[in-house]
Amino acid sequence: MVQNFAINAVVNYIMTKILISIVGPTAIGKTALSIKLAQHFGTDIISADSRQFYKEMHIGTAAPTPSELASAKHHFIHHKSVEDNYSVGDFEKEAIKMLDTLFETRDTVIMVGGSGLYVDAVIKGLDAFPKVDSSIRTSLNKKLRSEGIEALQDQLKFLDPKSYKTIAIANPHRLIRALEICIGTKQPYSSFLSSTHKERAFKTITIGLTAEREVIYDRINKRVDFMLTEGLLNEVKALSSKQHLNALNTVGYKELFKFLNDEWSLDFAVSEIKKNTRRFAKRQLTWFKRNTNTLWFDYKTDAKLIIEAITDYKKGFLT
Template sequence: PPATRHSPPPILTLIGPTCVGKTTVGMALAQRLGTEILSADSRQIYRYMDIGTAKPTVEEQQAVRHHMIDIINPEERFSAGEYARQAGTLITGLQQQGTTPLIVGGAGLYVQALMGGLFHAPDIPSEVRQNLKEQFQEQATDGLYHTLKAVDPEASVRIHPNDRQRIERALEVYEATGIPLTEWHRKNKPTKPDWSLRLIGLKRDRVELYKRIDRRVDQMIDLGLVEEVHRLLDLGYNEETHALKTFGYAEILDYIKGLLPLKEAVNKIRRQTRRYAKRQLTWFRNREEILWIEISPDESASTTCDHLLAQVPPPLPSQSLK
């Protein structure tokens, strides 16, 4: 819908699989539109993890202001709902200043949450969650399901008796808040935000994308990924740290522990990155509202911007909320 005096223009949102070129195209587009970037990447939120997450460089972050990068430590968990809350506050603040940000990222769940399509579950402190986890470990799945039936009968109908993870999650909410999960769902229907997103998907030929993934992984090793993991270990993190269980970090940890030769660790990172790209593409493929822009192998970011802006009227800052 066209922007009115009361509604800001849709927010351009660059999505696509890992290694497709979102960062460079996003930088070029943000500079052309004179705006700031809001990252929608589920790993660039972590501090101290720069190389393995292909975080925008210091120079790139100086050239264009970035938000939602380096906001939590590697041991912390961060839900899509929490992302939507924090990013939503930033969007509102920027729009009040007359700026429509550019969203760039490959985390489909984050984008979906920003569009108002996710239920916001209550935040449970990690120590409470850990205590409950230990209590649950002592019980068989059917015992937990029996408890769920007593405290939240409606949830027990929705959840399969063997789906231990969902049973634990429902009990966790009840034990931590005293309110059944079903009640939370009723009270906290997903709310439609005050903005809309214009989804632009970047895509490349699959063979070309895989070549780029291989090059990116080699580049990460050259830039010092092994040293980055050593630094994380020096900071007290280890293979149990939530963020270090992700691809690029888990394999290098195995190499450092002597479980894998470096060459095999690198090949494994390539395979895992390809799998991740496939999962992202599957998620995006199911969304009809994405406008896809095909990038040819030697195309510059500037040319991609030309193609993109020829198909999408840009939400220039001058058109933003006044």
Template structure:
């Protein structure tokens, strides 16, 4: 059995295609979106509508509060278990979402390293702040020259992670990646929805405007009133920090809309670049009425 993954840049029609397929084949959808896991963050993350959620069962949507954290490792573990459960019930799991890292972890597996050492990380942060991260990069080079050579002295997060892995695992990063690698339990096939850049950008600009018309500002205001704030991981979702500034009167509406449109376009460009580095993808053109039929043929071949 091969599980289909429907992915692509933001606004290319992944949700609609996944739902059409799910209705045709009695399937359930597993969201591969980094921020749709958060409750109360509906408009800005472009979650499926209540009507869409009612007609097809979705997983990994609205499972966390905005003050909780979520990682690619969490997604890999949860998605694999959910897919196995769906299959055990005689149904088809469909993965749908634009977080390229999530799709790649399902295909390649994941590095399941030991838990973080927060005290050690804090000490490194303080050390780097005082003496510069170039010095920490030199320290990493002395114990793991191969990994250090692969990252610049300005990459604070990966320098700290490299030093932390050495401390926790007593081995370099490459050795640890082999020792702690977890292979996927299922086989996957990726279907990438593509579009012409100018048309994609125009659709993004229109989509952002519709989000504010749908009440995005009020959604963010509710989150802030509940005690959630811009320092939380959930607020890294594009537009939430900008909209929080709007709610607080720190920015005007026109500049916020323009900034969110630009950031979303930049994100879409990065998504296209990410998918361009992945092998074995089947490309589908956005808006092509034959996409559902092509995927249905794939499903019949592998799930008959």
């Protein structure tokens, strides 16, 4: 009898600890919604945006403004330098540790971010990949330098079309990681992505924001224009000496480095930022649509209706 009571107590604890994960394409309004939910539930926000981690990157990452940061307690915003080596594995460990701490005094925590791999690392845990010969990575890095990133993208498209459509192929680190697994194992990188999840001491409710493609693209274009008026070019210029760092191989930065290096005109660089951001948004949606349990809402949906849906969904965990 005592044993059953103890087991039930543990089960009830797990079932009542809820992580609300807000996902969707860039510029859709995830930050604004996360703050409204955090204020309603009286809780903190964990950022799962892999570029908002870096303290030198404010404007180009659309990081929360000082007033937004003051509206709710945020974690994993500007806590690293672009010079730090910080992996998704590091984030998984630190985020789970933070959640354990937050859940000691809260039943609900909000997580928000458009970096699908980082979101999945917290919710599901990272997949285990076999070791491959390190010379493969060396060879791929050499190819990147000599032939450019497009050559590696084409190679991944041939070896693993599924991964080509879902991973951030503009990120050379992720691209090379997928390719070295394909080459080293002679199997697609996507075949190692597990459907099994690590056990977590919480349940997750995923809220997705979306809109018609034309609306998403228009919001992206307007955001890029706003970033430029806010001083994005000066932010990038201040980081030009560090442009070789992986953290800065990011949409909005790498294109303006081309302008600063006299390779592109400013107008062309801006058009490339908009184009590459639109492509990124398309990949985000492809990634997030894989989760069939996501509750999707139009980006204009009143937060009160989303809160009602979350409350109803939570009841299923408690019965």
